Amino acid sequence: MIIVVSGPGGVGKSTVVAELLRRHPEIRRSISATTRAPRPGERDGVDYFFVPEQQFTDWIDKGRFAEYAVIRGHYYGTLKSTLDAVSPVDSVVLTIDVQGASSIKLLYLEAVMIFLKPPDVKELEHRLEGRGSETPDEIAERIRLGQYEMTFAKDYDYMITNRDINATVDIIDVIIRGISRR
Numbered sequence: 001m002i003i004v005v006s007g008p009g010g011v012g013k014s015t016v017v018a019e020l021l022r023r024h025p026e027i028r029r030s031i032s033a034t035t036r037a038p039r040p041g042e043r044d045g046v047d048y049f050f051v052p053e054q055q056f057t058d059w060i061d062k063g064r065f066a067e068y069a070v071i072r073g074h075y076y077g078t079l080k081s082t083l084d085a086v087s088p089v090d091s092v093v094l095t096i097d098v099q100g101a102s103s104i105k106l107l108y109l110e111a112v113m114i115f116l117k118p119p120d121v122k123e124l125e126h127r128l129e130g131r132g133s134e135t136p137d138e139i140a141e142r143i144r145l146g147q148y149e150m151t152f153a154k155d156y157d158y159m160i161t162n163r164d165i166n167a168t169v170d171i172i173d174v175i176i177r178g179i180s181r182r
């Protein structure tokens with residue numbers, strides 16, 4: 001099963017996915033390639049495959065990506081090899097943006113598409129402003145991107161308001177179990 005999780009930045013995608021993986025050791029996390037620099041604590045081959053732009057574009061030319069997108073000036077992409085290994089008993093979860101998610105749905109009709117919504121968009125925007133690590137322009141750009149991402153929510157199979165991590169993962173559990181039983 002291919003599970004795609006998207007949502008605006010700051011909604012809690014990575015925390016939700018971490019809890020999903022903790023509960024389901026049989027689910028793998030797709031490791032994307034990216035040209036952005038690693039953040040402190042991030043490891044190559046664990047969090048992402050951190051690659052130079054030249055290598056990324058070479059992989060695009062060679063058709064190695066199932067999807068890729070440019071997000072805030074950096075390339076991000078899911079390698080086909082990551083998805084080729086998926087069987088009914090071996091699930092993979094992709095935490096990717098809305099553009100990448102729509103490409104995945106076109107290629108893999110059976111992909112389960114989940115969109116995480118914040119309980120309160122305005123509150124999320126205030127939280128981004130409060131981080132203090134970015135310039136006002138960068139914050140404005142993040143907020144714009146979040147608003148753009150929200151317009152894609154309707155295209156997903158499931159939309160979950162992430163009020164509480166455990167409750168959100170409980171819902172994803174129900175979705176996955178329902179599909180596995182089909």
Ligand code: 5GP
Pocket residue numbers: 009032033036067068069071076077078095096097098099100101
């Ligand atoms: P970050 O730089 O904060 O790790 O991720 C920025 C955005 O890129 C997030 O919305 C994340 O979901 C998205 N992203 C991460 N990997 C991929 C990928 O392989 N493909 C696409 N399309 N988006 C990705």
